[in-house]
Amino acid sequence: MGRTAGRSPQDTRRALLDAAAEAVRTRGIHASLDDIARFAGVSKGGLIYHFASKDELILELARDQLAAFHASIDAALDPSDTAPGRLTRAYIRAAVAPADDDTDVRESLALITQLMTLPAVAELARADAERWDAALAADGLPTDVLALVVAAADGMSTAPLWGASTQKLPRRRLAERLLHLTRHPHLWDAVTP
Numbered sequence: 001m002g003r004t005a006g007r008s009p010q011d012t013r014r015a016l017l018d019a020a021a022e023a024v025r026t027r028g029i030h031a032s033l034d035d036i037a038r039f040a041g042v043s044k045g046g047l048i049y050h051f052a053s054k055d056e057l058i059l060e061l062a063r064d065q066l067a068a069f070h071a072s073i074d075a076a077l078d079p080s081d082t083a084p085g086r087l088t089r090a091y092i093r094a095a096v097a098p099a100d101d102d103t104d105v106r107e108s109l110a111l112i113t114q115l116m117t118l119p120a121v122a123e124l125a126r127a128d129a130e131r132w133d134a135a136l137a138a139d140g141l142p143t144d145v146l147a148l149v150v151a152a153a154d155g156m157s158t159a160p161l162w163g164a165s166t167q168k169l170p171r172r173r174l175a176e177r178l179l180h181l182t183r184h185p186h187l188w189d190a191v192t193p
Contacts, residue, residue, distance in 0.1 A: 084140025
């Protein structure tokens with residue numbers, strides 16, 4: 001068991017969330033609280049002090065994953081960009097950003113896939129997706145352009161799960177084209193019937 005003396009409650013909660021993520025990735029959604037406590041280097045009682053149940057811990061882990069994605073979109077917002085589609089461009093940049101290590105992307109996707117098997121997490125994600133849909137719909141882009149670029153960005157973000165690299169040039173070029181389309185949505189009219 002790891003050393004926990006001197007660790008703040010916030011640090012312990014973070015360690016428990018990280019341990020829960022690792023346990024779920026390696027053992028599946030049915031990883032036990034004992035597994036998670038062991039990964040975190042705390043006793044089961046210490047885990048329960050911070051999270052009263054496994055359901056509470058798993059929901060917090062899902063919230064943490066959603067918050068991390070929200071933070072990546074916030075970080076991708078260009079402060080000088082005030083044109084329609086600003087949020088959509090940040091969404092694209094966050095969704096298709098090259099990772100330092102594709103293994104991290106695959107592990108994150110594997111974790112999310114496991115978490116989404118739980119109805120409470122699926123409901124949390126559905127509500128979050130509805131908020132994003134509303135925010136992106138209010139971003140000022142034509143509906144069909146928005147649907148195309150978001151679907152393409154979402155598809156590109158899950159490609160590493162199947163072994164694709166986030167580092168490839170065609171991927172970056174496609175991301176640039178999606179960004180270009182959000183700046184010039186009238187171009188879509190030239191290619192649609």
